[in-house]
Amino acid sequence: MPTTLDMAKVEAALEGFTIPPRPEMLKQIQAEIAEETPNIKNIAACINQDVGIAGFTLKVVNSPLFSLPRKISTIEHACMFLGLQRLIKLVNSIVLRFTLSDGNEDIFTQKLWNSATKIGNASIVLAQHLEMDNDFADDCYTVGLFHNAGMALMLSQSPKYPEIMREGYQTGAIIGEYEEQYFDTSHELLGFLIAQSWGLEYHMCNVIAYHHSPNIMLATGEESEKKMFAILKLAEHMTGSTELLFGINPDPEWEKNAVQILDVLHLEDFQLLDLGEVLNNAGIDNVYHV
Structure with a gap:
């Protein structure tokens, strides 16, 4: 499993933030x-x-x-x-949106939850299509909806969060490290704390904690975590999440790690067109089926 989180970092991450119960x-x-x-x-x-x-x-x-x-x-x-x-x-997962938004949704927040819904839906469809069991597919759906929840907390502290993150993606920065430079925490860590406090199982919390750390997730000994991470990143890529949220296309993280991610799922790049058709048939818009 991934490296245990440094509790000093966890405590520091909570400076100025309140994890919703x-x-x-x-x-x-x-x-x-x-x-x-x-x-x-x-x-x-x-x-x-x-x-x-x-x-x-x-x-x-x-x-x-x-x-x-x-x-x-x-x-x-x-x-x-x-x-x-x-x-x-x-x-x-539905309550999460209502709890974090508190009835106030600006343009970026609307994009955030629309993206989370698309990624969650794409994750469960992809997992089912790849013949993973229903419980695992349901967990992929939950991770898809929860994984960027920390962004909502970041935005509550800094209205300029979307602009800062757009610059980070443009420079090809490692997202978690880039956030820590500006905010002394990351949406991965905050998302982990939300997921943990809401009682999500440990493997889902781990994927959320490291979903911008492919070097860690792809080296884990837990096959289920690697697969869940790969499904999440594939769903992000196919739904064009970085373009929707930050206007960045292509996603530099996907470009760098696509081969390894697809290997986990025993997929080849040419199969993405077929997967795009699968998502489209499920009512999910994606970059492979315009």
């Missing part, structure tokens, strides 16, 4: 799921506490991602269709 609603849902006989009506009632979150959950469930034969109109039906464990992962 897991909302009470999620705790109630997980407590209900832990019951010997979970009550779907109680779970649906928890989600329905927030109309915005409930509505967004239904929007995701009814997206081409799940290819439903008919539209689902209630959270109860969504609970039964998704299954309890998948539901909590989905709601977890």
